[in-house]
Amino acid sequence: MAGAGSERSRLSSTMKHRAAKLRIQLVTLACATSLFCGNSCFSVTSSLSTPPDAFQALIAGSRDLGPTPPTQTVSLLLTLKDASRARLESDLAAIYDPRSPMHLHFKRAEQAQAEYGPDSIAVSNASSHLKRRGLAVDWTRGNGWMTVTGTAHAVEAEFGVQIHDYVTPAAVRFWASRLPPTVPPELTAVVSGSARLTSYVPVQKNAVPGGGLKPDDLARAYDLEPLRALGNVGSGARVVFLEVDGWAQSDLNTFTQRFGLPPMHPSEKAAQVLPPVSGEAEMDLEVVHALAPAAELVTYTISLDGVTTKTDFFSRWLRVQDQMIAENPGAVISISLGFCEDWAGQQVAEAFKTSFEKAAAMGETVFVSTGDSGGFECLAYAPPGTAPTADYVAGLMPAMTPSVTAVGGTRLSVREDMSWYAEYGWEAPVRTVGTGGNVSRYFQRPDWQRGNGVDNQFNPNRMRSVPDVSADADAASGAAVFLNGQWTQGGGTSQSAPIWAGVTVLVDDYLKSKGLKPVGFFNPLLYAIFDGKPPYPAFHDVVQGGNLVYPATPGYDLATGIGTPIAWNLARDIELYERQH
Amino acid sequence: MRYCPNCGAPYVIGSRFCGQCARPLEQGPRSGRSFIWVGVAGALVLFMVVMGALAEMLSVGVAQRVCPPVCAPPPVTSPPLPPPLKYTSARYGYSLEYSETTLLKSAAIDVRDDTSIGWNAQGFPFRFTAERAGGRDSRAIADQMQRTSFPEATSVYTIPNAELGYTPGFGEVYDVTLASGTGQSIRARLVIVVAVKKNLAVEFWAVGPYQLQQESHPSPAATPLVLYFSDILNTVTWPNDPPL
Numbered sequence: 001m002a003g004a005g006s007e008r009s010r011l012s013s014t015m016k017h018r019a020a021k022l023r024i025q026l027v028t029l030a031c032a033t034s035l036f037c038g039n040s041c042f043s044v045t046s047s048l049s050t051p052p053d054a055f056q057a058l059i060a061g062s063r064d065l066g067p068t069p070p071t072q073t074v075s076l077l078l079t080l081k082d083a084s085r086a087r088l089e090s091d092l093a094a095i096y097d098p099r100s101p102m103h104l105h106f107k108r109a110e111q112a113q114a115e116y117g118p119d120s121i122a123v124s125n126a127s128s129h130l131k132r133r134g135l136a137v138d139w140t141r142g143n144g145w146m147t148v149t150g151t152a153h154a155v156e157a158e159f160g161v162q163i164h165d166y167v168t169p170a171a172v173r174f175w176a177s178r179l180p181p182t183v184p185p186e187l188t189a190v191v192s193g194s195a196r197l198t199s200y201v202p203v204q205k206n207a208v209p210g211g212g213l214k215p216d217d218l219a220r221a222y223d224l225e226p227l228r229a230l231g232n233v234g235s236g237a238r239v240v241f242l243e244v245d246g247w248a249q250s251d252l253n254t255f256t257q258r259f260g261l262p263p264m265h266p267s268e269k270a271a272q273v274l275p276p277v278s279g280e281a282e283m284d285l286e287v288v289h290a291l292a293p294a295a296e297l298v299t300y301t302i303s304l305d306g307v308t309t310k311t312d313f314f315s316r317w318l319r320v321q322d323q324m325i326a327e328n329p330g331a332v333i334s335i336s337l338g339f340c341e342d343w344a345g346q347q348v349a350e351a352f353k354t355s356f357e358k359a360a361a362m363g364e365t366v367f368v369s370t371g372d373s374g375g376f377e378c379l380a381y382a383p384p385g386t387a388p389t390a391d392y393v394a395g396l397m398p399a400m401t402p403s404v405t406a407v408g409g410t411r412l413s414v415r416e417d418m419s420w421y422a423e424y425g426w427e428a429p430v431r432t433v434g435t436g437g438n439v440s441r442y443f444q445r446p447d448w449q450r451g452n453g454v455d456n457q458f459n460p461n462r463m464r465s466v467p468d469v470s471a472d473a474d475a476a477s478g479a480a481v482f483l484n485g486q487w488t489q490g491g492g493t494s495q496s497a498p499i500w501a502g503v504t505v506l507v508d509d510y511l512k513s514k515g516l517k518p519v520g521f522f523n524p525l526l527y528a529i530f531d532g533k534p535p536y537p538a539f540h541d542v543v544q545g546g547n548l549v550y551p552a553t554p555g556y557d558l559a560t561g562i563g564t565p566i567a568w569n570l571a572r573d574i575e576l577y578e579r580q581h
Numbered sequence: 582m583r584y585c586p587n588c589g590a591p592y593v594i595g596s597r598f599c600g601q602c603a604r605p606l607e608q609g610p611r612s613g614r615s616f617i618w619v620g621v622a623g624a625l626v627l628f629m630v631v632m633g634a635l636a637e638m639l640s641v642g643v644a645q646r647v648c649p650p651v652c653a654p655p656p657v658t659s660p661p662l663p664p665p666l667k668y669t670s671a672r673y674g675y676s677l678e679y680s681e682t683t684l685l686k687s688a689a690i691d692v693r694d695d696t697s698i699g700w701n702a703q704g705f706p707f708r709f710t711a712e713r714a715g716g717r718d719s720r721a722i723a724d725q726m727q728r729t730s731f732p733e734a735t736s737v738y739t740i741p742n743a744e745l746g747y748t749p750g751f752g753e754v755y756d757v758t759l760a761s762g763t764g765q766s767i768r769a770r771l772v773i774v775v776a777v778k779k780n781l782a783v784e785f786w787a788v789g790p791y792q793l794q795q796e797s798h799p800s801p802a803a804t805p806l807v808l809y810f811s812d813i814l815n816t817v818t819w820p821n822d823p824p825l
Contacts, residue, residue: 429774
């Protein structure tokens, strides 16, 4: 590398001179050395001109290495038919309808477990069939999905697929079936569909590292101070986070001591051993603690260690998510993770929807960040260096799910006294980074999603659109956080989702102090206030910036949703709304 | 909301004593209360402070009160990170902000005059400059920059929603090959972004090594140099603009 360094130095010197005059000599395109390219120099062997979806784009951009060895262990995720789905949805409609006698009568955890889920006898029969075919089945009662594991040969025979090995231009090896699995007749009574069969496992953590708003600044910017002055600091509330990385108590101590905040001691409920710290979980915890310092903080960490297949990835995620939802009725949940909606496929998307509907039935408020690739949330699944084109315009799961509140991002400006000044839809075009936001490919628009701008030219088929709301996400305007041993500025929709979680804890606290119910699944209420004529303006309407694909406009838009919170006004509007209904 | 400087428990602004550890707190905001009441409260606080101090002096050998669960030190109110630095063109009046706390620590400013500011990051340059637009739009100016200075560059893609300081403009990523003094060539990426407002074109260009990245959000520009300048682009303001 010494040689590379000196060569680079000479090159640098030459470049500096020439670049200063804006004259750089060009020669034929070549990638002749590895000094600057490492192992990444490659030629794409297949066309990527019109990939129909992210999965096909990945296959098209990778080299086919031939059939996977028949003894290779593979697995797939099956989604299950669930006769209780219709009842769950009608129960939800009643719970969140202010005219219903069941309004805000949330289900207890054991009620939800007993009343909802696929027929266990039918699932047992299907499992027996699969076992006779040499396949192992993993299913937990109540879950709307199961995993099936076996040799490539057995899975190919049972599900009519051909599994091949592939290698991406960036030298990542994986196996996949180009065509989706076919559900055999013996399973059609209970299996509704299957996820794509592949071992390729990308996951997006919605964070942008950067360089801060102090806790009190953030509280002032979104007008939380009046709520806190009334003593609403989250006492008795629980905020739950779904994570894939760990947190270090020493980092959290540095954060709280610096700002004179009460100590924070989160607990972990899923992983036996926390994975290494990458900053994602710590930012979530610190942002919520900054706004709601008395709230109990709990993490449920998905261990991705050793994940080798997409099935393994989704099943681990759903298992921890289902556990988290079952154990925390009434909690506020914040999730800053996601994957491209295309990549999930409709069956997996439905499994996530059902899972979050149970959360809604138990009065849980779920915030999910919409992603940091702007409108191009499927671009991260294409080979590196692929240009951002319309082929990769998509939303991020699970934010697209109609039973969560999807949180987009802004760039926040404050006045010298730290009060709100302006906000822009967050986008950084040269990096193809910005707030996620899009129209769902799978989910119809729920009835509660209404108001100025919800009907727009980008959504002619009236599908579910996200984000619902937004908050500060630009690392240049982010909160001061201490992550992985250093101070930095938080960013990404990973920051905006916990901001909304913190705001909601204080709003719930205020409502409880008035003898009212907490908000539960927030969207019916948020849109009712947005679409109504509340006495206090509850949202900052973001009308500048965008998300690389869609502009921020007056009213609802696909970059920033309804807008960002004016927390004190929102709390008082909800109080009045609940009293009137 | 404030926090007790002794034990860290939250208290409502205006409280005289911590509900958790009972230590005296700051004076509440001065209100329209009568002078007499302020005086009485002040005397009471003074009395409590003196009594507290006496109690501490007399408490040698007595177990200290334990803050539940850990005593937090007094709050520090200054931000932990320094504020961003600002460049303003003396000639054209446009401004931008940059922070030396992040990646720019490893880049050096190598051009800073009344028109331009530029950095060198490990041998690779990026620059902001300006000129009068003279009726040209941002695309025309960007095209002209490319043709004049990088005539053999080949376009890779047009940057969606290219902008400077949230002012819409035009941007393009190009493939270029650079020749070194030793005859070696390397593949690189040229990035040009231009935005025009009030007849003033603010122009940005960068040349960085071509490098594919495996990260959560790999930039299709395929050069790590974007990480150095991306945040700065959003901070550009034109003369007499309100702050972003």
